[in-house]
Each structure stands twice: as structure tokens, then as C-alpha cells.
Amino acid sequence: MIRPEVADFTALGKLPSEDGEPDEALEEAVERAGALLDLIERPVTDEEAHALADCFGDDECFGVAWVLLHLIETAPHAREDQPEAARRWRDGLTSQYSRRRS
Template sequence: MRREVLELLKLGKLPTDKDGDTYWDEYFLILDSIEEPTTIEEAEALLQCFHDSEEEGAHGGAQTLMHIIESSGFRFKTRPDFRNAWHRYMWERQNR
């Protein structure tokens, strides 16, 4: 896995309104540095960066993350746990 992906995974979930500016800045600096396409392995690992709620979209960061994941050609092999709204949204996009 590339260094940028590992750094993002180390930071954890997308920032929320409860996080400080420093976390937001660091997170988006790394997120923006991930060049597409990602590998399937990277895409599967990055799925854990989503919060369960769509409300935690990190001001567009969730959409950016979703596009980075999809750049790999990643597709869910089985129906994901729909407690995660972003996983559900990706599943629906893949199955239209």
C-alpha cells in the first residue's frame, strides 16, 4: 500500500464538525495527495474511513473518498452492512 493511503488510515475516519482545524487540514492534505487509481487492496482498506451516517460527510470529503475508492474498480462482492450509509450509497451506485 502506498504511503499516502497508510497515512490516511492512521488518521482514521473522516473529520467531523467536532474536530479541530488542524485535523481537517491534515486529513484533506493527505486525501488530496492520493493519486488515482487506487488498488483494490487500498480501496477495501479506505472503506473504514467512512462514518456510518451520511450527515458526517466532511463537507465533501466523503464524496472525494468514494471517488478515490471507485477509481480502483472496487465492487462489493456481497451486500454490505447497510448501517453505514456511505457503503449503502456505493452499493446502490454499483447496482443501478
């Protein structure tokens, strides 16, 4: 069963991207996502982790995506059964970071 605070966060859909022109709407969306994540008590269930993983966007979303990843990692079976979307996001971002440092 997914708790209401997790459902509220997942209802936002994908996290907004850092790309593009910053504006008030983007700032509000990022703040809203961060505030909703803060309301989710840890640990999350495996079912919640899978639902949350679908919310990753294309980038870090000003750090919100890292908070989301760490939240997902609190699920009981996160190490053995990490949601594919979370794994892809983390691996993609890690390889981008490695290329930039080279």
C-alpha cells in the first residue's frame, strides 16, 4: 500500500529539468517537489520505491533527484531489487559526471 504522502509526490510526475530558462514556475515546482519529499517518512516500502522511481527526470533537478534516490534506497530490498528507473538515473548521472571530470 502506498501512503498518501508518497502518492502526493508521485502525482507530480517527472521531476522538472534544470535546462531552460529559470522562472518562477520552475522554482515553485522544484520547491514543491522538495517539500513533498521531506514529508515522506523513512523508510519507504518496496512498492513505494518503485512508484517513486518513475518520478526521475532527465537531470538532478537542482539536487532534488539525489534526495529522491536516497529516499528510494531506504526501502527494505533497495540493494537487491533497486527499481530499474533509479538505477538507470544514477548510472547515467555518474557516467556524465565522470566524463566531465576527464
